Every structure is written in structure tokens, then in C-alpha cells.
Amino acid sequence: MSFKIAIIGAGSVGFTKKLFTDILCVPEFKDIEFALTDVSEHNLQMIKAILDRIVEANRLPTRVTATTDRRKALEGARYVISCVRVGGLEAYADDIRIPLKYGIDQCVGDTICAGGILYGQRNIPVILDFCKDIREVAETNVKFLNYANPMAMNTWAAIEYGKVDTVGLCHGVQHGAEQIAEVLGAKSVKELDYVCSGINHQTWFIDLRLNGRPIGKDELVAAFEAHPVYSRQEKLRIDVLKRFGVYSTESNGHLSEYLPWYRKRPDEITRWIDMSDWIHGETGGYLRYSTETRNWFETEYPQFLEAASKPIDREKRSNEHASHILEALETNRVYRGHFNVRNNGVITNLPQDAIIESPGFVDRFGINMAAGITLPEACAATCIASINVQRMSVHAAISGDIDLLKLAVLHDPLVGAVSTPEEVWQMVDEMVVAQAAWLPQYAHAVPAARERLSTSQVKTREWAGAARRSVRSIEELRAEKAALKQAG
Structure with missing residues (x-):
């Protein structure tokens, strides 16, 4: 097979490398072209060197091009993947810093809440520019795969206003399923069958079966509370499970900022979060993590380039949806996943125009959603509150x-x-x-x-938040990695 994939925001080096190697795990895809584009020439050249090294090491005919001319990259593309962060870390820092002056403490701030809404305002004009170019120069039946947050808002804009066939992709469902399989003692997540539905980052495991046996709320609560790690890291998530009766896909920190109950007072924030890792509720945790990751990559780039010389291991193909969707569309090997699309009746008790995340099947006929799903009322109510914010945004x-x-x-x-x-x-x-x-x-x-x-007479305060950590230096990161390696 020979076709072209354009990746916008390819300067997101680690994620682009993952998508690239996943796609090349499909044997039929060895002769395709990847066209990388980004606003940063520096990042583009780094990722192109890594991908070229992978191609060379695996003796593949795959072609990799890189250009800051987005329109050129999109010419003739059958698939377009977006993983952009408009405004970069500079704008993202304001998404966290300014709301803190008004008492709003966010862990991530990239989906809704004050930070996520402004993130959407930056993204959507750019998304519409992408869509204009896609309509004009890509293949006629091009599919746009959006990985960029805020997922629902970006996908909503691309479908309703960009007029491009778009699907939003996330990995929250997969990660939640892995947790559930672990606490239930499964040998593999493949033993778990589940229906997960809702909206991005507020998706709910409404049907769980382990080796065909239904798993109820009480069993799941007991399993999480008995787990030596998750019982500490996922306190808020477990509390929501107890009250709603179903488990949420999203991490403790993410989920905390979509609800009005857990981050409203500093003392409540520290009660519900865990500081062992940023994702469990740390103030501005993802901003710190992203900053450290960028600094680490810039410093350790030679090691990343050297690691790219290793052969691709198909057994280590990730559970990111993109490669599996492309494989299903091109080879007709059916793939089941959870996709962000316009509702149109798929979930009976959410608005028709909403971007929902729900199960679907992919084959050569496209993405086919499992329709007629009804969420528990409390889950629907929580989702609708966010949908109304997304629509206005x-x-x-x-x-x-x-x-x-x-x-x-x-x-x-x-x-x-x-x-x-x-x-x-x-x-x-x-x-x-x-x-x-x-x-x-x-x-x-x-x-x-x-x-x-x-x-203005409105008073503000300079506040670091209830649980803020400083960005660690490269030396500190090296020392921590060395300690972990020695311990494990």
C-alpha cells in the first residue's frame, strides 16, 4: 500500500515517534509517506532525524519529509493527524497562573475550566485553517484524526465549522481499563470486556465483564480500596465511583477539575489528591511535567537519537487508536475502540450536537458507532454541564x-x-x-x-495553589531516574 499521512504539530517529538512506530507495525504500511509539519523548524529537524534513523535501522522504504509549509505537507494526504499545542508552554503557563489569582486551582487545565476554555479559543481558529487547507489540497475523502486538546471543542469545530470528516482520539479509556483489570486480578486487560461512554475525559465504564462475569459497583469499590497504590492515588475517583455507581476513565487530577465539589477550597484539594505523581491532582501538574519533559528532551536528544536505531518491536505497538484505525480502514481488519464523534443519537440522553466518546467499530466502510446507549442519570447530568460549556466556548x-x-x-x-x-x-x-x-x-x-x-476594583492575589511543585532541573531529573533504576 502507498498513501500519505500528514502530521501537524509533529514537533511533539515523543508522541510523533510513538504514532510513527505504531503505524509501521502494520506490515502493509511500509511503503507509505509521512509528511511532518510544525511551526518550529528546530523541533521538525529533531523528529525527522529520529524517524529517518528508525527507517534506516529497519531497512524500510518509508518516506519521511518535513516542512514548515503546512499546505505543502497536506497536499495529497489521505490521513491528517493533529497533535498541536497552540501557544506552546508560554500560553499554557497563563492558563494556570491567571486563574490561580482568582482562586481557581487546576491540575491540567486543557479540557474545560478556565484554562481549557482559553486553550480552545487559541486552537479553534487554527483548526479551521487546517480544515480549509485539508479541503483544498488533501485527498477527496481525507480523514482528520485529532489528538489535540481540548478534544471535544477542537473536534466540534472541525466537524461543524471546518466541514472535514473528523474523529477525536484519546487514551483515557484504555488507561482506565488497565487499572480495572489490575485491581480485579486479571492476567491481561484482554480478559476485560467493557462499554465506556460519555464525553472526552468524562467517560464512564457503564458495563464491565471479567471473563464474561458482570462486575458490579460493590466489587469494584472493594477492589480499588484494597489496592496498595490506587487506594491512595485515586481517592477522588473512588469517591465518585461510590456515589455515581460507575468508574470514570479520567485520572484523579483531571476528574477533579471537571466537577464543582473537590477543588473548591484549598483544604479540600489536599484531602483528595495525591502528590506521588502530577496526574493525581498537583496544582499545575501537567504544566510542570510538560516543562520538565521539554527540557529533558532538549538536553538528552543524542540518547533519543541513538535509541531510534533499534528494530521496531511489533509486540510493543501501543494502544493509541490511530494506527489501528488506519489498519482497519485500509485492510478491513475490524478494530473496536472508543472514538470522539458527533452524538447524533448514539447516546440517548446527551444532546445531539455534542461530541461524545463512545464505542465503535472500524472497517473499510468507516467508523461505525454502537448506538442506543443510555448513561446513568448522574453521569449524563455531569456530562451535560460540560457540554453546555463546550458549546458556548x-x-x-x-x-x-x-x-x-x-x-x-x-x-x-x-x-x-x-x-x-x-x-x-x-x-x-x-x-x-x-x-x-x-x-x-x-x-x-x-x-x-x-x-x-x-x-477594575476586583481584588486578586498571587497564589501558587494548594499543592504546587517547582520545575525540577535536569540534574534533579537525572538523580531521580538513577535512583529509580537502582531501586528497580
């Missing part, structure tokens, strides 16, 4: 309506649990002014926002 990003943007932030569950309307109005003004370089649709609103900030 998408419409604000399209229209450049700063008042609608403020209303979207006001209706966010965690923001509403912490902040007053006056605080929200000022916070959004501050974030729009700080991120104006990445928000062209709000250029007309920036001068007035800046003027309001100069005369």
Missing part, C-alpha cells in the same frame, strides 16, 4: 464574542464553585489580554479589556 471562538466567552467560563462547574461573576469577567479580560497574540478573533475586544483592567 466553540461558538465564542468562532464569533469572537468576548461576552459569550465570559458566559462560557462563568458556567464552568469548577469556576462557578469558586468565583463570582465580577471575578470571572475580570479574569477573562486578563487572559484575553495576556494571550492576544494567539487570539486573532478577539483583537477588536482587547483594547476595551485592557481599559477595564486598568480601572
Whole structure:
């Protein structure tokens, strides 16, 4: 087989390498072309050197090109994969820093909440530019695979306004299933059969079977509470399981910021999180992790390049959906996964226009969703609160309506649990002014926002958050890795 895959945001080096090696685990795909594009020429050259080394080491005819000219990369592409972070870590730091001044403590801030909503405002104009180029120069029946957060907002914009055949992809479901299989004592996650449905990062395991035997709430709660690690790391998640009756896919830290109950007061935050790793609820945890990862990669690049000389091990193909979807579409080998698509009746008690994450099957006829799923009422209620925020956020990003943007932030569950309307109005003004370089649709609103900030009487505070850690130096990271290697 010979076709072209374009990867936008290919400068996300580690993730691009994973997608690349996964796809090349499919024997029929050895003769395809990967076209890499990114705004960073430096990152592009690093990832191209790594991928070229993989091709050479495995004696493959695979072609790899790299260009900052996105349109050129998209020409003739059958598949387009996006893993962009618009604004980079500079804008992301403001997504965390500014809301903290108003008492809003986020662990990740890339899906909803104040940070995720502004992240969507930066992404959506760029997503629509991608879609315009895709419509004009890619293959006629091109499929757009979006990995970039905020997943639901980006996918919503690409489908409704970009008019491109789009599916959103995430790995939260797979990770949650691995946890459940472990606590239940399964030898492999393959022993677990499950239906997981909802919206991205708020997906629920509504049907669980271990080797065909149904698993109920009480058994699952007992299994998690007995686990020596998860009982400590997933306290909030276990509490939601007890109250809702079903387990959420999302990590302790992620889930905590989509709900109005657990991060509303500093003392409550420290009660529910665990500091053994950023993903369990640390203030700005993903920002710290991302910063350390970038610094580590820049410093240790020669080692990453050397590691690329090893043969591809097909047994280590990851559970990221992209390679499996492409394999199913091109070879007709059926793949079952969980995909982000427009609802259109798939989940009976969520809005039709929402982007849902739910089970589907892929073959040469496309992605076919399992329809007629009904969520437990509490799960649906929680999802609908986020969907309403996502809808307003998408419409604000399209229209450049700063008042609608403020209303979207006001209706966010965690923001509403912490902040007053006056605080929200000022916070959004501050974030729009700080991120104006990445928000062209709000250029007309920036001068007035800046003027309001100069005369505002709303008080803020400089606050690091309830559980903030400093970014570790390369030396500290090296020492930690050496200690872990020695211990294990």
C-alpha cells in the first residue's frame, strides 16, 4: 500500500515517534509517506532525524519529509493527524497562573475550566485553517484524526465549522481499563470486556465483564480500596465511583477539575489528591511535567537519537487508536475502540450536537458507532454541564464574542464553585489580554479589556495553589531516574 499521512504539530517529538512506530507495525504500511509539519523548524529537524534513523535501522522504504509549509505537507494526504499545542508552554503557563489569582486551582487545565476554555479559543481558529487547507489540497475523502486538546471543542469545530470528516482520539479509556483489570486480578486487560461512554475525559465504564462475569459497583469499590497504590492515588475517583455507581476513565487530577465539589477550597484539594505523581491532582501538574519533559528532551536528544536505531518491536505497538484505525480502514481488519464523534443519537440522553466518546467499530466502510446507549442519570447530568460549556466556548471562538466567552467560563462547574461573576469577567479580560497574540478573533475586544483592567476594583492575589511543585532541573531529573533504576 502507498498513501500519505500528514502530521501537524509533529514537533511533539515523543508522541510523533510513538504514532510513527505504531503505524509501521502494520506490515502493509511500509511503503507509505509521512509528511511532518510544525511551526518550529528546530523541533521538525529533531523528529525527522529520529524517524529517518528508525527507517534506516529497519531497512524500510518509508518516506519521511518535513516542512514548515503546512499546505505543502497536506497536499495529497489521505490521513491528517493533529497533535498541536497552540501557544506552546508560554500560553499554557497563563492558563494556570491567571486563574490561580482568582482562586481557581487546576491540575491540567486543557479540557474545560478556565484554562481549557482559553486553550480552545487559541486552537479553534487554527483548526479551521487546517480544515480549509485539508479541503483544498488533501485527498477527496481525507480523514482528520485529532489528538489535540481540548478534544471535544477542537473536534466540534472541525466537524461543524471546518466541514472535514473528523474523529477525536484519546487514551483515557484504555488507561482506565488497565487499572480495572489490575485491581480485579486479571492476567491481561484482554480478559476485560467493557462499554465506556460519555464525553472526552468524562467517560464512564457503564458495563464491565471479567471473563464474561458482570462486575458490579460493590466489587469494584472493594477492589480499588484494597489496592496498595490506587487506594491512595485515586481517592477522588473512588469517591465518585461510590456515589455515581460507575468508574470514570479520567485520572484523579483531571476528574477533579471537571466537577464543582473537590477543588473548591484549598483544604479540600489536599484531602483528595495525591502528590506521588502530577496526574493525581498537583496544582499545575501537567504544566510542570510538560516543562520538565521539554527540557529533558532538549538536553538528552543524542540518547533519543541513538535509541531510534533499534528494530521496531511489533509486540510493543501501543494502544493509541490511530494506527489501528488506519489498519482497519485500509485492510478491513475490524478494530473496536472508543472514538470522539458527533452524538447524533448514539447516546440517548446527551444532546445531539455534542461530541461524545463512545464505542465503535472500524472497517473499510468507516467508523461505525454502537448506538442506543443510555448513561446513568448522574453521569449524563455531569456530562451535560460540560457540554453546555463546550458549546458556548466553540461558538465564542468562532464569533469572537468576548461576552459569550465570559458566559462560557462563568458556567464552568469548577469556576462557578469558586468565583463570582465580577471575578470571572475580570479574569477573562486578563487572559484575553495576556494571550492576544494567539487570539486573532478577539483583537477588536482587547483594547476595551485592557481599559477595564486598568480601572477594575476586583481584588486578586498571587497564589501558587494548594499543592504546587517547582520545575525540577535536569540534574534533579537525572538523580531521580538513577535512583529509580537502582531501586528497580
